[in-house]
Amino acid sequence: MSLGLSPFMLVGPASLAAGFHQGVVVETVSRQGAGTGAGVRPGDTFLQWSCSGTTGALDTPFDFRTIETEALACGAATAVRGLRGMEQRVWRLPRIEWGISVRPTFDDRIRTDYFEGRKLAEQGNLGGAARVWEALVDQNLGLSLQTWLLFRTADLYANDRQWDRADVYYQRAVELASRTKPAILAQVLKAWGETFWRA
Secondary structure (H helix, E strand, O other): OOOOOOOOOOOOOEEEEEEEEEEEEEEEEOOOOOHOOOOOOOEEEEEEEEEOEEEEEEOOHHHHHHHHHHHHOOOOOOOEEEEEEEEEEEOOOHHHOOOEEEEEEEEEEHHHHHHHHHHHHOOOHHHHHHHHHHHOOOOOOOHHHHHHHHHHHHHHHHHOOHHHHHHHHHHHHHHHHOOOOHHHHHHHHHHHHHHHHOO
């Protein structure tokens, strides 16, 4: 659905930290999730959200996870505004599981390294993926985005049931998250705790 007239203004990709821009990019959309029914596709960029008169920016994947968690309390569908290519769009997501995973909006250099790590992970080389993403963490990317890269690495190991390695990266993510927003720390701790139920 095209945005058309709206009281909200989409802004351009303002720089948030070295290597990153405003918004989050959709990586995957579950066939069973509400995102598919709402027309969300991999590659779409989400910039802003609004629900029942409350609005906010989507600067990191943690922001997106927060609004998905809080959608049940909103009382209405959540409108997510963004871009598909250069076209402005709005997606209305209902109060059920969205089934959408997102990543930061990287610049070209960082995106190349991130995709290299993701390709290694898809090939089963989790150690190689971790080394590539750790090299990004060592750069000055901003605490929340460094936290996300460690969190993403921990999730890879947890999904592969490599619990000890997952714990190492969750611990590192917690250490960085403790210096960011409380909501980010809460998300990392929650995900870490859930791995104990999966082990």
